[in-house]
Amino acid sequence: MKKTYQIYADSTNGTGSDIAEQTFNFDWGIIPEGEYEMTWSLMSKVVKTTAALSQIASVPTKIEINVPFMTDRYEVNSTGYAGSSTVAGFIHFYDNPFHTGHVMRQFRAVYSDNAPVIVRGKPSGNKFIVRCLNELTLGTMLDYTLVITFKSVC
Numbered sequence: 001m002k003k004t005y006q007i008y009a010d011s012t013n014g015t016g017s018d019i020a021e022q023t024f025n026f027d028w029g030i031i032p033e034g035e036y037e038m039t040w041s042l043m044s045k046v047v048k049t050t051a052a053l054s055q056i057a058s059v060p061t062k063i064e065i066n067v068p069f070m071t072d073r074y075e076v077n078s079t080g081y082a083g084s085s086t087v088a089g090f091i092h093f094y095d096n097p098f099h100t101g102h103v104m105r106q107f108r109a110v111y112s113d114n115a116p117v118i119v120r121g122k123p124s125g126n127k128f129i130v131r132c133l134n135e136l137t138l139g140t141m142l143d144y145t146l147v148i149t150f151k152s153v154c
Contacts, residue, residue, distance in 0.1 A: 002152040005031055009130070009146040019143065020132045028068055028123035035120040036150040040065060042091055044107040044144040048098060061091040061107065064131040065148065069119035089114025091132065107132075107144065118153065 007026060014022030042063070065088040075085035092113065095103040130146060 004152070005036075005150040007148045007150075009148070011130075011143045011145070014130070021129065023127055023129050025126055026128060027126055031123050031150060033122035034152055035118060035154045036069070037116045037153050038065075038067070038069075038071075038088075038119045038148065038150055039111045039116045040088060040109070040114070040146060040148045041111050042107070042109045042144055042146045045142040046104045046106045047142045048102050049095075049105050050102055061093070062133040063088050063091050063109070064129070064133065065146075066129040066131070067119065067148070068123045068125045068128065070121040071117055071119045073117055086129075086131075088117060111149070119150070 009022075009024050009026075011019055011022050014024045016022040064086040066086040071084070071086075073085045073087060074082040075087055076082055089109065090113065091107050091109045093105050093107050095105050098104045
């Protein structure tokens with residue numbers, strides 16, 4: 001029988017000195033060894049930012065989700081070799097006008113924004129790490145909720 005596991009991670013429950021890198025405690029022992037399709041979604045709290053910053057900062061934020069599984073994720077580097085990676089995809093920001101000179105910004109990604117990743121093996125340990133790269137380029141990202149879904153594929 002195929003099973004699905006969902007992990008809800010509120011950034012306020014993570015540890016780290018910066019919202020851009022949080023470590024979460026989680027008992028991976030509840031997920032049996034196997035092969036899973038990993039998808040995820042994220043939604044941050046809304047933050048007020050200046051209209052000037054919203055126009056300058058127009059690149060998506062790369063997110064890394066470092067879970068204790070083997071994965072087939074790779075990232076190109078300057079040496080020409082494709083090293084393994086923990087990159088899971090991108091978070092986009094959405095701006096809504098607030099009043100003159102400011103916008104309300106929210107960072108988010110839904111399941112369909114990024115391709116699923118196949119993970120396999122027996123998870124180990126009791127932690128996972130979430131890193132949001134380029135976060136400083138985009139202005140301050142406030143607390144977020146991350147949902148990671150593991151769907152059995154075999």
